[in-house]
Amino acid sequence: MDAARPSAEVVVIDGPRIRAVGERAVADQFPMARRIDLDGRTLVPGLIDAHNHLSITALHPRWHDTTGLDDPADLVSAIREQARAEPDVEWVRLRGWDDTWPFAPTRHELDAAGIDRPVILVHATLHQCVVSSAGLDELGIGRSAEDPPGGEIVHAPGGAPTGLLVERAWSEAHARSLAAYADPERWGENIAAHARSLWRDGITAVHDAACSPAAEQTYRSLAARRQLPVSVLALPHPAALLTNDHTARLEGPPTGEGDARFRVGPMKLFADGGVAIALDTMVGGHPIHHGLLMDDLERCAFDAIERDFRIAVHAIGNTGVDHAIGVFEAAQRRFGERDHRFRIEHAGVTGPEHWRRLAQLGVFAVVQPGFVEHVGIQSGGVRFDEHHWLAFAGLAEAGVQLAASSDEPCAPVAPLWCATKAAIRTTSTGISLEPDQAVDLETWLHAYTAGAALAGGQEDERGRLIPGLLADLAILDLTSDPPQVLETWSGGRRVYPAEEA
Numbered sequence: 001m002d003a004a005r006p007s008a009e010v011v012v013i014d015g016p017r018i019r020a021v022g023e024r025a026v027a028d029q030f031p032m033a034r035r036i037d038l039d040g041r042t043l044v045p046g047l048i049d050a051h052n053h054l055s056i057t058a059l060h061p062r063w064h065d066t067t068g069l070d071d072p073a074d075l076v077s078a079i080r081e082q083a084r085a086e087p088d089v090e091w092v093r094l095r096g097w098d099d100t101w102p103f104a105p106t107r108h109e110l111d112a113a114g115i116d117r118p119v120i121l122v123h124a125t126l127h128q129c130v131v132s133s134a135g136l137d138e139l140g141i142g143r144s145a146e147d148p149p150g151g152e153i154v155h156a157p158g159g160a161p162t163g164l165l166v167e168r169a170w171s172e173a174h175a176r177s178l179a180a181y182a183d184p185e186r187w188g189e190n191i192a193a194h195a196r197s198l199w200r201d202g203i204t205a206v207h208d209a210a211c212s213p214a215a216e217q218t219y220r221s222l223a224a225r226r227q228l229p230v231s232v233l234a235l236p237h238p239a240a241l242l243t244n245d246h247t248a249r250l251e252g253p254p255t256g257e258g259d260a261r262f263r264v265g266p267m268k269l270f271a272d273g274g275v276a277i278a279l280d281t282m283v284g285g286h287p288i289h290h291g292l293l294m295d296d297l298e299r300c301a302f303d304a305i306e307r308d309f310r311i312a313v314h315a316i317g318n319t320g321v322d323h324a325i326g327v328f329e330a331a332q333r334r335f336g337e338r339d340h341r342f343r344i345e346h347a348g349v350t351g352p353e354h355w356r357r358l359a360q361l362g363v364f365a366v367v368q369p370g371f372v373e374h375v376g377i378q379s380g381g382v383r384f385d386e387h388h389w390l391a392f393a394g395l396a397e398a399g400v401q402l403a404a405s406s407d408e409p410c411a412p413v414a415p416l417w418c419a420t421k422a423a424i425r426t427t428s429t430g431i432s433l434e435p436d437q438a439v440d441l442e443t444w445l446h447a448y449t450a451g452a453a454l455a456g457g458q459e460d461e462r463g464r465l466i467p468g469l470l471a472d473l474a475i476l477d478l479t480s481d482p483p484q485v486l487e488t489w490s491g492g493r494r495v496y497p498a499e500e501a
């Protein structure tokens, strides 16, 4: 991943860092070193997942998984089971609802469980939920409730809310249903356990793409005790997910504060929705208008940059991407040509004009190769007339730097699985999603290492095999189909597979 030396035969590590890299003769300079023959396997820097919701996924073992549920009666028993499993939390929370369910859940199905606490069923995207009647009461949402800016409270024809809260209408419900899990001790254990599981996929660092103040506190205390198994770059975000109001956090440590184990990254902001992605485009000559734009983006971005934060902006639909680019351009005019290192998270639907402007601004596109699977299935492979889904090749060829990521838990995490999807652009169901937007595996490995490190401002500590950087390593078998992670090393120590006792 070092442009000056694209490949090497020998890597020497000394303690937690890389000492030397070069051809075979380099090994002779270190006669005392223990030698490990890679025997034709491929050594790359430890993989960096540049958009991962580790602090949320870590809680998954504590929430009933309703994935694939197809009967309202099963939902009732799932809710009762969750309520029994977590008797002390104020909100009974379940996960795994998605658009493959054959019925659209409402508060009535949740109420049918007869639980005396609020119940919340969270959509797999983390961009909407359904809450029970008790939950609506708790949130003060009644018949006359109006939509918040950037959100939608869905009402039945008679006027009563159905319980479905879309985008920023669910932000507060997320915060309240998470509050009981903010005990740093137990949450820390959950985070450490999930972080260790990432080693199997070659991951040694993640960017937590929406890190609440309580999650940040938990990471800091884990890192201080040296119990954080992967490096975390936290993208600060309010507890109320999807909101852009960072007022309380602006006074805290800015982007860059911390060390290689835990560091503050850019502020996470939103330009559009995640289910209500902002689209204005055409398919087969038919116009499509959809979604929600977040009109507080510019003000909140400026507030963050003024306080020495960089910014990372979620934008999926093409008008969402327009909105984000407009704010980047305005920020550059206002704050000058400093090292903004702007990030656009997702860049889901774009065209040549977006690619040109993003390249010109030096924006990093933090993209998700694994999205080819669910976007391919949901879109059926249908093309827009002038825009493209997940335009990895278009972005890369225009000169936009790619950083790769999973968006776990919203999509599968394994980098090699994701990269393979985006290299072949075919879903498991056989749908081909714009194959001309394919990018090869080597480009993805770069995006998961050097690209992700640059997007995180971590290029002096990780992401390449050069002397002085951390000896975070992954050993891959690229000859198997699919390619596999054989070993993962963190700070000069093999962590996967675990050493024998």
Ligand SMILES: [Zn+2]
Residues within 6 Å of the ligand: 051, 053, 209, 407, 410
């Ligand atoms: Zn995300």
